[in-house]
Amino acid sequence: MGDGAAAAHAIGFCCAAQSRSGFAVVMKRPSSIRIGAGAGFSGDRIDPAVDLAVRGNLDYLVFECLAERTIALAQREKLKNADAGYDPYLEERLSAVLKPCVQSGVRIISNMGAAHPIAAARKTAEIAAGLGLRGLKVAAVHGDDVLALVKARDGAVQDEEGVLNGLGERLLSANAYLGHEPIVEALRGGADVVITGRVADPSLFLAPLVHEFDWAGDDWDRLGRGTLVGHLLECAGQVSGGYFADPGFKDVERLAELGFPIAEVTKDGAAEISKIEGTGGLISRATCVEQMLYELHDPGAYYTPDVIADFSGARFDDAGKDRVSLSGAGGARRPDALKVSVGYADGWVSDGQISYAGAGALERGQLALDVVRERIKRLGDEVLESRFDLIGVNAVSRAAPEAAWSGSEVRARIAARTKSAAAAQRVNREVEALYTNGPAGGGGVATSAQQTIAIASVFIERAAVKPALHWEVVT
Amino acid sequence: MKLREIAHARTGDKGDTSNIAIIAFNRDDYEHLRAEVTSERISKHLGHILRGEVVRYEMPELGALNFVLHRALAGGVTRSLALDAHGKCLSSCVLGMEIPARAQNETKPKVAALRRAKR
Numbered sequence: 332m333g334d335g336a337a338a339a340h341a342i343g344f345c346c347a348a349q350s351r352s353g354f355a356v357v358m359k360r361p362s363s364i365r366i367g368a369g370a371g372f373s374g375d376r377i378d379p380a381v382d383l384a385v386r387g388n389l390d391y392l393v394f395e396c397l398a399e400r401t402i403a404l405a406q407r408e409k410l411k412n413a414d415a416g417y418d419p420y421l422e423e424r425l426s427a428v429l430k431p432c433v434q435s436g437v438r439i440i441s442n443m444g445a446a447h448p449i450a451a452a453r454k455t456a457e458i459a460a461g462l463g464l465r466g467l468k469v470a471a472v473h474g475d476d477v478l479a480l481v482k483a484r485d486g487a488v489q490d491e492e493g494v495l496n497g498l499g500e501r502l503l504s505a506n507a508y509l510g511h512e513p514i515v516e517a518l519r520g521g522a523d524v525v526i527t528g529r530v531a532d533p534s535l536f537l538a539p540l541v542h543e544f545d546w547a548g549d550d551w552d553r554l555g556r557g558t559l560v561g562h563l564l565e566c567a568g569q570v571s572g573g574y575f576a577d578p579g580f581k582d583v584e585r586l587a588e589l590g591f592p593i594a595e596v597t598k599d600g601a602a603e604i605s606k607i608e609g610t611g612g613l614i615s616r617a618t619c620v621e622q623m624l625y626e627l628h629d630p631g632a633y634y635t636p637d638v639i640a641d642f643s644g645a646r647f648d649d650a651g652k653d654r655v656s657l658s659g660a661g662g663a664r665r666p667d668a669l670k671v672s673v674g675y676a677d678g679w680v681s682d683g684q685i686s687y688a689g690a691g692a693l694e695r696g697q698l699a700l701d702v703v704r705e706r707i708k709r710l711g712d713e714v715l716e717s718r719f720d721l722i723g724v725n726a727v728s729r730a731a732p733e734a735a736w737s738g739s740e741v742r743a744r745i746a747a748r749t750k751s752a753a754a755a756q757r758v759n760r761e762v763e764a765l766y767t768n769g770p771a772g773g774g775g776v777a778t779s780a781q782q783t784i785a786i787a788s789v790f791i792e793r794a795a796v797k798p799a800l801h802w803e804v805v806t
Numbered sequence: 807m808k809l810r811e812i813a814h815a816r817t818g819d820k821g822d823t824s825n826i827a828i829i830a831f832n833r834d835d836y837e838h839l840r841a842e843v844t845s846e847r848i849s850k851h852l853g854h855i856l857r858g859e860v861v862r863y864e865m866p867e868l869g870a871l872n873f874v875l876h877r878a879l880a881g882g883v884t885r886s887l888a889l890d891a892h893g894k895c896l897s898s899c900v901l902g903m904e905i906p907a908r909a910q911n912e913t914k915p916k917v918a919a920l921r922r923a924k925r
Contacts, residue, residue, distance in 0.1 A: 400884050574816070577898075581814055617814060617829065620868050624827030626818030628874045630863055643865065677885060718887040726889040728899055729854030746887040786884045788821070 360598065361390075364543050366536055366560070367593045369428065370394040370441075371567030373401060373418055377427050379568070379591040379610070384431035386607050387593055391539045392432060394424065394441035395532050395565045402529055403674025403784040405446035406504040416447030417454065417526075425455055425524075430462050433523065440514060440535050444526040446504065448473045449801045451526045456803035459524075467805040470517035472527040474798040477671055478505040481789060503784065504674040507791055510636030510665070512548070513798035514538035520800065529672060531635040533561025536594070544598040555640040555662020556600025558633065562640075563604060563622050563657070567591045570604060570622040571653075572612030585611030605654040614653040623647075636669055636793075638662040668790040677785035678715060681747045681755035683762025683778040684722070687770065688740035693732060695770035696721050696741040702769055703745045706761045713754035717747040742775075748783065755780035807907045813839060815897035822858075822882040823874060824893040826900055830869035835908065839871060840864065842905040848873050851903045852896065855880075 367389045369380030373396040384392055396418050409416030418424075421443045432439055444451040452471035459467045482502065506529035515538050517525040527535070537557040540546065546553045563570050571592040576583040590610025596602040604614055623642055627633060631643040639662060646659040683703075687695040700719040707714055720726035722742035745762050749755045759778035766773060809828070812835045816827050828843055830836045845860040858877030865872065879893045880886035890896075 577810075577814070580810060617831070620829050620870060621814065621816040621827065624818070624825070624829070624870060624872050625816050626820055626825065627827070627872060628820070628823070628825060628861075628863075630865055630872060644867070646867065680887065716887060720889060722889060727895045744889060746889075748887060784884060786821070786882070 360545065361543055363595050363597045364391070364539060365389045365593055365595045366391045366393060366539060366564065367437075368393055368395070368536075368564040368567040368570075368591050370396050370424070371565065371569055372396060372398060373420055373443075375567060376589075377420075377424055379589065380424070381427050381431060382607060382610065383591055383593065384428045384435060384437055387435075387437075389435065389437045389593065390543070392428065392437050392439050393535045393564065394439070394443060395535060395567070396420070397442040397445055397529065399672060399786045400674055400784045402446050402506050402672070403504040403786070406674065409446050409450075414450050414453075417445045417451035418443035421451055421454060422458060425458050426462075429455075429459055429464060429524075433464050433467065438518070438522070438539070439524040440527075440538060441525070442527045442530050442532075442535060444471060444473070444528045446476070446506075446528065448526050448528045452524075452801060452803045455524055455526060456805050459805045464805055467523050468521050469524045469526065469803040469805070470520060470522035471801040471803070472509065472513040472517060472525060472530065472798060473801060474513070474796065475506045475509050475527070475529040476504070477507045477791060477796060478502075480795060481505040481671060481673065481791065498673075498675045501676040502673065503676060505671050505789070507669045507671045507796045508636055509669075509796070509798050510534045511538040511541055513800060515542045517800055518542040520802070522802075531637070532565040533558045533635055534637055536561030536564055537637055540596055540600070549664070551638050551662035551664060553600045553662075554638040554665075556602070556660045557596070558635055558638055558640040558662065559623065559642055559645060559657065559660040560594045560596055560600070560602045562627075562633070562642075563619060564592055564594055566622065566625065568612065569625065570618055571606045571614050572618060575613065575618050575621060581617065583611075583613045587611065600660070602657045603650060603654055604657060608653075612653070614655055616647045616649055616655055619647045619655045619657065632663075634666055634670075636665065638665050667793060669793050669796055671789045671791050673787045673789055674784050675787065677748075677783040679749045679752050679755035679780055680783050681749060681758040681778070681780045682744065683746075683759040684742050684744045684776065685762060685765050685769070685773045686740060686742045686775045687773055689772070692739065692741050693721070693724065693736050695772065696724075696743040697732060698770045699743040699765050699773060700745065702765065703758075703761045706764075707745075707747065707758050710749070710754055710757055713750050714758065715748045715750065717745065717758075720744040720746070752780060752782070807905065808901065809843065809903045809905050810901035813843075813901065815901050817892075817894055817897040819879055819883055819892045819894075822877050822879050824878040824896055826873045826875065826897050828871045828873070828900065833869040836866060836869040838908050839869075843871060843903075845873065847903065848875070848900065851900060852878070855896070
């Protein structure tokens with residue numbers, strides 16, 4: 332830990348203390364800020380985040396928990412229960428990290444609000460009250476829900492044929508990707524915890540940088556650099572050795588004890604990516620370059636609501652064990668329109684599987700697929716689409732079975748999209764019926780059926796979206 | 807030799823579009839990668855899966871190529887019936903691709919790769 336880190340930590344603590352006591356203190360701008368990534372998706376591990384809160388010497392801890400279709404699922408929960416609609420792990424996660432964060436002066440930013448950031452903020456305040464964290468300020472960022480607006484406009488759907496109203500009653504949710512600005516406003520208002528709904532993932536990390544360093548809204552190069560930091564950290568363990576290990580080629584030490592990453596960022600947007608000493612995992616030039624290119628298309632034009640970031644000149648240098656320095660990114664003027672993620676009901680999907688092993692396993696697995704293919708023809712147009720895989724042979728690569736197989740067991744898989752739950756269950760029952768009616772020696776049937784929430788994208792002009800804040804103060 | 811001897815890879819998904827980044831372990835191998843791992847080769851290697859065009863972005867400073875594969879994910883993670891709906895396995899499928907070895911000193915890059923990864 333360098334001196335710079337310690338100084339930044341002290342100032343981070345000062346921020347939190349200031350917000351809880353309510354004194355207006357004129358702050359000296361810090362020379363660097365330490366941000367930790369506490370989650371890369373909703374179901375992520377919680378213990379590495381607690382470790383970061385306790386030992387990370389952080390100023391901010393960010394939890395990115397909102398996948399593309401999570402809001403649509405949460406929206407359905409909200410319709411059933413007005414107090415629901417936020418991340419299902421919010422209570423477990425915040426119960427574990429709130430106290431250590433407050434004790435260490437670490438402010439929390441997360442999109443765990445999902446479809447209902449206000450309810451999430453209330454729940455957060457309730458948890459904090461239970462922990463005795465009096466004076467804690469929680470801000471909810473809302474206004475990303477633009478369902479009524481996009482319904483009224485009937486915009487064209489990107490990458491697919493048709494317009495939104497073609498979806499009719501199947502349309503469940505529409506959320507605009509907000510940028511860093513409302514989060515910065517919450518931090519300026521003294522929030523110890525900021526809970527959002529749909530926000531571009533890197534903006535969750537860019538916001539504290541803009542706030543602490545007072546970056547201008549049109550300082551495109553710095554915003555681009557901060558966006559790269561956010562992009563590297565938004566999947567948490569994916570930059571610190573997760574999604575990377577390939578034994579003999581890319582070895583990672585103690586993967587089961589993977590430490591989550593920390594970025595120490597300077598006022599100019601240069602950064603060092605590291606993790607807590609002694610945790611498992613790996614941070615190297617290779618892990619950082621892989622993660623920069625993750626979900627990236629044109630390296631010169633990465634679109635967010637904040638900036639069109641340019642990663643084409645990014646440079647990574649090893650700066651010690653599990654420490655990589657980062658420089659060279661830039662940016663250009665932000666896009667005029669905001670992306671809106673639209674969730675809609677898209678039928679049901681069945682998934683039924685059965686195993687065959689030993690001599691002739693491939694042939695029997697193939698026969699099982701043929702039997703179910705024939706049987707589900709009887710469901711007529713209830714089955715919209717189907718897929719027949721041999722897991723271990725061609726389920727991923729789609730190569731022809733004979734060319735691809737050299738194993739001793741296969742798992743036949745039949746997946747179908749159907750109009751109704753009943754039809755999905757009928758397909759699954761055909762897989763289960765292979766036990767007594769199918770090829771010899773079929774075992775281990777497993778089936779599942781679930782409603783599908785599909786996602787499409789539309790664009791909306793920025794001025795039409797009105798982010799707003801809701802406050803909860805723990806008493 | 808297989809591509810994995812000299813490069814590592816990462817797959818990401820956005821809607822029905824997959825991206826596969828191929829990164830040289832040793833930057834000296836970048837030109838070799840650039841010459842051998844073309845959009846055409848990737849299209850052919852993943853021919854069973856792809857339904858759209860493949861666009862390649864070159865990043866010589868990082869020793870990396872980024873392939874953007876349109877309509878490659880059977881409708882994308884929210885719609886696809888595929889077992890691996892994200893297409894997360896695709897990077898490993900590509901690393902299994904056979905490419906000609908560089909003319910000089912074939913084994914050196916792998917040793918360098920191991921050393922780099924183990925730091």
